[in-house]
Amino acid sequence: MLYSEQLYTGKPIIVPEALAQSLIDMLPISECTFNETLPKNKNYPYVQPLQQFLQHKRLPINLIPFEIQVIHDHYLNGFIRYQKGLIKNNNEFQCQRCGNHDQHLFARMPCVRCKKECMYCRKCLVMGRVNACTMLISWCGEETTHIQNNHHCDSLLTLSTGQQTASNKVVEAIQEKKQLLVWAVCGSGKTEVLFSGIEYALNQGLTICIATPRTDVVLELAPRLKKAFPTVEVVSLYGNSKDKERNGQLMISTTHQLLRYYRTFEVMILDEVDAFPYRVEPMLQYALNQSRKIDSSLIYLTATPDKQLLQSEDLDIITIPARYHRHPLPVPNFKWCGNWQKALEKELLPYVFVSWLSERIDKNKQVLLFVPHIRTLEQVVILISELDRSVTGVHAEDRNRKEKVERFRNQEIMILVTTTILERGITVPNIDVAVLGAEDNIFTESALVQIAGRVGRSPKFPTGVVTFFHYGITNEMVKARRQIERMNREASEKGLIDLK
Numbered sequence: 298m299l300y301s302e303q304l305y306t307g308k309p310i311i312v313p314e315a316l317a318q319s320l321i322d323m324l325p326i327s328e329c330t331f332n333e334t335l336p337k338n339k340n341y342p343y344v345q346p347l348q349q350f351l352q353h354k355r356l357p358i359n360l361i362p363f364e365i366q367v368i369h370d371h372y373l374n375g376f377i378r379y380q381k382g383l384i385k386n387n388n389e390f391q392c393q394r395c396g397n398h399d400q401h402l403f404a405r406m407p408c409v410r411c412k413k414e415c416m417y418c419r420k421c422l423v424m425g426r427v428n429a430c431t432m433l434i435s436w437c438g439e440e441t442t443h444i445q446n447n448h449h450c451d452s453l454l455t456l457s458t459g460q461q462t463a464s465n466k467v468v469e470a471i472q473e474k475k476q477l478l479v480w481a482v483c484g485s486g487k488t489e490v491l492f493s494g495i496e497y498a499l500n501q502g503l504t505i506c507i508a509t510p511r512t513d514v515v516l517e518l519a520p521r522l523k524k525a526f527p528t529v530e531v532v533s534l535y536g537n538s539k540d541k542e543r544n545g546q547l548m549i550s551t552t553h554q555l556l557r558y559y560r561t562f563e564v565m566i567l568d569e570v571d572a573f574p575y576r577v578e579p580m581l582q583y584a585l586n587q588s589r590k591i592d593s594s595l596i597y598l599t600a601t602p603d604k605q606l607l608q609s610e611d612l613d614i615i616t617i618p619a620r621y622h623r624h625p626l627p628v629p630n631f632k633w634c635g636n637w638q639k640a641l642e643k644e645l646l647p648y649v650f651v652s653w654l655s656e657r658i659d660k661n662k663q664v665l666l667f668v669p670h671i672r673t674l675e676q677v678v679i680l681i682s683e684l685d686r687s688v689t690g691v692h693a694e695d696r697n698r699k700e701k702v703e704r705f706r707n708q709e710i711m712i713l714v715t716t717t718i719l720e721r722g723i724t725v726p727n728i729d730v731a732v733l734g735a736e737d738n739i740f741t742e743s744a745l746v747q748i749a750g751r752v753g754r755s756p757k758f759p760t761g762v763v764t765f766f767h768y769g770i771t772n773e774m775v776k777a778r779r780q781i782e783r784m785n786r787e788a789s790e791k792g793l794i795d796l797k
């Protein structure tokens with residue numbers, strides 16, 4: 298679609314070609330100058346179904362199932378905001394939906410809508426194409442408010458002292474619209490820490506989003522929250538989710554799906570802020586910021602915050618240094634195992650590692666073993682199978698990933714060899730954990746802390762062994778061990794653990 302620039306009550310506006318009186322001087326929207334919003338006509342009888350459909354979202358105009366005349370009328374009355382899909386500045390483009398301004402990530406295509414060569418953003422293509430002729434539309438009129446109901450959390454458990462302190466902080470951050478980092482060690486029960494805050498926000502009629510980089514987490518959290526808040530409509534958003542057109546007061550979303558929202562959420566909770574791909578993907582950080590109301594609270598949750606986050610301004614930090622069961626975190630042992638890669642080439646496992654593993658096999662103890670690469674994984678699985686046949690490997694592209702993890706949980710598999718994909722989110726009671734090749738670059742401080750965090754999580758089996766087999770100790774290994782020791786010390790000083 299093309300647009301004509303006009304004046305309306307003295308203000309520069311654009312008129313879509315379907316509504317324009319003459320077709321002279323029509324331009325792609327990226328080249329037009331106009332006001333994004335017009336003054337609101339308070340008496341305007343806006344169309345409620347359009348409000349229901351559009352409020353909270355920002356979508357390309359072609360995805361809006363209402364007539365252009367209706368949409369434009371809402372714009373003229375100050376109920377709809379028109380924005381350029383791509384902004385052009387000195388011949389440089391920026392995508393307004395995803396924030397991309399890397400010129401390599403724009404491409405040209407012959408465009409049927411504007412009937413010429415048209416630029417589009419490759420970065421957010423998976424969410425539908427944004428062209429230089431795309432208009433983004435969002436609602437800026439009255440919003441339906443959530444009924445200030447008496448919602449009640451059905452899962453308010455007895456929290457540990459550490460959890461309770463953090464839970465109070467979360468409520469305070471929501472009340473005062475602040476930014477808060479909850480730095481909770483692996484296995485401390487960080488989700489429960491949110492419940493009081495969510496309950497408070499729901500009863501205030503606020504719109505809440507729990508965002509996470511990982512679909513797995515959305516799928517895991519949704520049923521827990523539905524159970525905790527049975528009177529609330531919980532909407533879950535991820536790639537193939539059926540909930541995409543629904544609005545709810547409590548949304549659980551992948552960070553990708555936030556690209557569809559605009560100034561919506563009054564409480565934003567970001568779980569696993571340091572997980573892939575959020576920490577390396579500026580687009581997702583942009584999406585998160587655009588989807589929040591300007592006046593909103595932001596709560597980060599993680600066991601392993603990175604430096605950048607820890608140094609950000611206006612951020613309160615609360616730690617939960619101990620696990621719910623009051624046992625200290627297992628501290629990793631370092632064991633030199635020589636040049637393990639060379640050993641593998643000769644189809645041998647390093648001797649110290651074999652002896653560590655045989656001990657576990659004899660005691661019938663389950664082992665989760667991390668290796669740096671898929672190739673290593675395959676070699677190691679073959680070599681271990683000569684010692685114990687109930688071994689298998691799992692990696693990111695493995696189609697049977699879920700099934701294998703399930704079999705490991707059921708103790709049908711005794712030794713599970715994996716790459717870093719299982720560094721988070723796997724909870725199996727009574728296991729020991731090892732890393733073979735802990736000096737590899739892929740094992741960062743946070744990866745190693747997460748890996749060590751797989752051990753001793755269950756109150757029934759609160760201890761276990763973590764061993765890093767290496768061919769040279771790295772800084773990351775040292776930092777990971779220090780971080781764990783520091784948390785144990787803090788927990789002990791605060792009286793949050795019983796043993797030391």
Ligand SMILES: [Zn+2]
Pocket residue numbers: 392393394395396397418419420421422427
């Ligand atoms: Zn884009």
Ligand SMILES: [Zn+2]
Pocket residue numbers: 408409410411412413414415416428429430431
């Ligand atoms: Zn075009």
